[in-house]
Amino acid sequence: MSTGIKNLVRTLDSVDFLKMDRRTFMKALGAMGAATFLNTYQAEIVGALEFAETKLVWLHGSECTGCSESVLNAGNPDLVQALEKLNVNLVFHETICAQQGIWNDGKLVNNSELNSEILLEETYKAGKYILVVEGSIPNGPNGSGRYLVIGNKTFKDSLAEAAKNAVAIVAVGACAAYGGITSADSDVAKDTDYKGVAYSKDVKGGMLKELGIDKPVINIPGCPAHPDWILLTLGAVILGKIKVPDDLNTLLDDYGRPKVFYPPDHVVHDNCPRRGYYDRGEFDEEVGGPGCLWKLGCKAPYAHADCAIRKWNGSVSMCTQAGGPCIACVEPGFPDTSRPLYVEREDIGVAGTNIDTVAKVAVGAAAVAAGVHAVRRMGKGE
Ligand code: SF4
Ligand code: SF4
Missing domain, CATH: 4.10.480.10 (Cytochrome-c3 hydrogenase, C-terminal domain)
Structure with missing residues (x-):
């Protein structure tokens, strides 16, 4: 821990960190890493958590999985420790969840433990989950979304199902936030028509608008996004320090980014x-x-x-x-x-x-x- 952060933590030690108003809390997050935050305030975090556990569904669209890689590279705490400290149940994450399938030994698997389709259906129905989207969403060809089909379902449709009952949506990485590399100008860009969740490049109105879903989205861009930006944003949402949608106007910039990590007046x-x-x-x-x-x-x-x-x-x-x-x-x-x-x-x-x-x-x-x-x-x- 750097001396600056040590001093800050010492100062913060004298106040009830989690009773801070939202703005001050977010400011403090900007000055510390996920490791400092989660390790120093573990006891307070456990006491402050509203729910026994927070469910997290992490979907992958068109992307390189670099943002998952980035958050998996978070060393101290690592992803598993961070999820434990924040009492998060990572219900689904395509690349790191346990092997699942519809068929097992030639028999149809029809329980949520082994069949992720059933698991997701049940989770979406129950609601109260945070949705993380990594990767962009192709709208092409001709608005069908069929340039990305997983398990015979377009990713566009999967996003629609997942977004409907999510209590908060976080778009992680440049692709999910704004379309990123997948939406770069090219001969095929018009046909593929890649979109971010809430933005198409710098224009408000990404795939959710196309789907007719009106929900606020927190953007954590970067190629990849920094693990602290991801973990601390999720932490702030889980601890109720970012209330969705009430606080988003003040905490996010014009492009949906938390100002604390992407300061409008700092480059x-x-x-x-x-x-x-x-x-x-x-x-x-x-x-x-x-x-x-x-x-x-x-x-x-x-x-x-x-x-x-x-x-x-x-x-x-x-x-x-x-x-x-x-x-x-x-x-x-x-x-x-x-x-x-x-x-x-x-x-x-x-x-x-x-x-x-x-x-x-x-x-x-x-x-x-x-x-x-x-x-x-x-x-x-x-
Ligand atoms: S220094 Fe520039 S290129 Fe590197 S992660 Fe930050 S914004 Fe991206
Ligand atoms: S001083 Fe500015 S322009 Fe030069 S390498 Fe650093 S960030 Fe880039």
Whole structure:
């Protein structure tokens, strides 16, 4: 635990953490990792849980399972410990649930323990579950959704069934939030018509709107999403610190992201470990150097996320620290607004090709960034 977080936890120790008002609670979550939160407040969490257990259904659409991988990489606590501490019953998660099937030894399996279709039916009927969606949802071809069929059912239909009685819906990762890589501009994009759960790229009204389901959705974008963003958001929902839908207007930004992890007034560039090089105008032109990655296409001045503060892999590193230009994977227009990924944005215009999809503040930050850079280049006579 870093000294800053230790001090924060010490301060928070003197107050009843879970009696904090929602805003303060969410602010505190922004300053600590899932490990600190779950380990430090375990006793309070157990006491505060309203239900004996919270059911969680985690569905996978069109995706690479990177977000599940990301949350499975959460080291301390690991996913199992986190679920235990939050008293969560992970009813269904396609890649990590026990092997199930409709047939067993040639006989039809007709109980919920072995047949996940029955299990899901029963869970949906009983209600009171949180739905996590990972991956986008194809609407094509021609609105049929048949570009993704699992168990003879389109994923579009599976989402409709699951969403109806969910008490909260969390879209995890760039694909589920906004369509992500699957919805990138291409020759087939019109036919496949991939959508996020509540957004299509940066436009409100994803697959739920198509299905005529009016439910609020919390977006946790990222390619992949950070395990802390996922676990802490789920924790806040489970503890009733994010009341759905009452609190969403104040806690989420215009693109459905919790402001605490995706601050509207903060970009990754602000705290980048390479920022000193940027400020001195020392730009790497090849990968592997210590300098600023702007010329290699870094899009961090556009990326609203706390990556450079929270860091990744157990707070060890993050993209630019590890030498990779940020690709602004948390933004609603990703990847189109970040393309070409490894080309200096100045070459294609400060705001890229799709200015409307970049939040105003990011345009400002990037304009300042590019302006400073250009002035430095002029000074150097480049
Ligand atoms: S442009 Fe990218 S590499 Fe350079 S300081 Fe900003 S975030 Fe860091
Ligand atoms: S640093 Fe940039 S590319 Fe890396 S996870 Fe954060 S927003 Fe995404």
